[in-house]
Amino acid sequence: MSARKIPHILKLSAQEQKEFVNSFDVVMCDCDGVMWMIAAPLAGSGEAVNALKADGKQVLFVTNNSMRSDDEYVKLFGGIGVKDFQTNDIIHPIKSMLYYIKKHNIKEPVFSLCSPPSTRMLRKVGVDVRTLDTTEEITPNNLGRITEPEARMGAVLYDIKLDLTYPQIAAATRYLADKDCQFIAGGTDWLLPMTKDLTVPGFCDILDTLKRFTGREPIIISKPAVLLGEILKDIYKLADPKRCLFVGDSLTHDVRFGLNCGYQTLLVLSGSTPIEEMWQAKAEDQPHFYADSMADFIELYANISKSA
Numbered sequence: 001m002s003a004r005k006i007p008h009i010l011k012l013s014a015q016e017q018k019e020f021v022n023s024f025d026v027v028m029c030d031c032d033g034v035m036w037m038i039a040a041p042l043a044g045s046g047e048a049v050n051a052l053k054a055d056g057k058q059v060l061f062v063t064n065n066s067m068r069s070d071d072e073y074v075k076l077f078g079g080i081g082v083k084d085f086q087t088n089d090i091i092h093p094i095k096s097m098l099y100y101i102k103k104h105n106i107k108e109p110v111f112s113l114c115s116p117p118s119t120r121m122l123r124k125v126g127v128d129v130r131t132l133d134t135t136e137e138i139t140p141n142n143l144g145r146i147t148e149p150e151a152r153m154g155a156v157l158y159d160i161k162l163d164l165t166y167p168q169i170a171a172a173t174r175y176l177a178d179k180d181c182q183f184i185a186g187g188t189d190w191l192l193p194m195t196k197d198l199t200v201p202g203f204c205d206i207l208d209t210l211k212r213f214t215g216r217e218p219i220i221i222s223k224p225a226v227l228l229g230e231i232l233k234d235i236y237k238l239a240d241p242k243r244c245l246f247v248g249d250s251l252t253h254d255v256r257f258g259l260n261c262g263y264q265t266l267l268v269l270s271g272s273t274p275i276e277e278m279w280q281a282k283a284e285d286q287p288h289f290y291a292d293s294m295a296d297f298i299e300l301y302a303n304i305s306k307s308a
């Protein structure tokens with residue numbers, strides 16, 4: 001059982017609710033399981049974001065899902081009614097990889113095990129991205145030729161890629177045999193909650209396969225890695241981590257990330273974590289607050305304005 005009581009934001013007194021919203025200036029929201037399910041909507045999330053913005057909060061989105069292009073995110077946020085959404089308001093592993101590539105001045109081509117929109121996004125901003133696409137039937141006789149390194153790579157980029165193939169994995173191991181080729185990874189989630197009724201495996205086990213086989217440790221630039229916190233701090237000029245609230249549906253990725261970075265944390269129960277899991281977690285892994293969903297912010301602000 002939990003060593004401490006975690007308050008539900010709607011069970012706080014009106015005074016405590018006021019103190020809660022006054023305790024942060026920046027709200028960072030995970031997307032899948034918080035703003036929507038990967039392939040289904042979640043009621044009230046857009047309105048909740050607008051309520052936070054109307055209260056002067058800077059609302060940012062921090063997702064481990066790079067499978068959508070900026071245009072798709074603009075459409076999605078527009079579709080749930082979020083006002084004034086800018087593509088710079090969202091960060092996902094591909095943007096963090098780009099930040100890392102620039103910061104570390106990686107000039108050689110990079111080999112991408114990332115989704116097609118991610119690869120397109122990197123190419124659009126001038127990164128020389130190589131991929132292995134083959135329609136040939138793979139046999140023991142042609143695997144060696146097909147996965148032959150085509151050039152020296154500055155990095156292998158690994159992320160969620162729903163059309164990942166065995167030759168691509170094998171080719172990546174050959175590039176990673178060069179110790180100067182960096183290994184940069186997002187996509188460490190172990191499950192992908194697509195809709196309320198469908199969850200499929202994530203990509204962390206395939207990453208483990210790459211790690212085990214190559215003996216290489218990837219540089220992780222996605223939640224819950226502290227490196228992502230440093231990237232966010234630099235990009236968004238975040239002054240005081242305690243004045244940031246991280247909202248997510250995963251204890252292992254969102255709450256852990258928020259705690260690692262010194263943010264306040266709020267777990268929403270609209271995604272991958274059942275309430276029992278939150279209560280059963282060790283005290284040091286539990287969030288500061290919880291809510292049923294983002295929509296609870298709408299009621300929270302209604303309570304505050306009623307009591308004013």
Ligand SMILES: [Mg+2]
Binds near residue numbers: 248
């Ligand atoms: Mg999530």
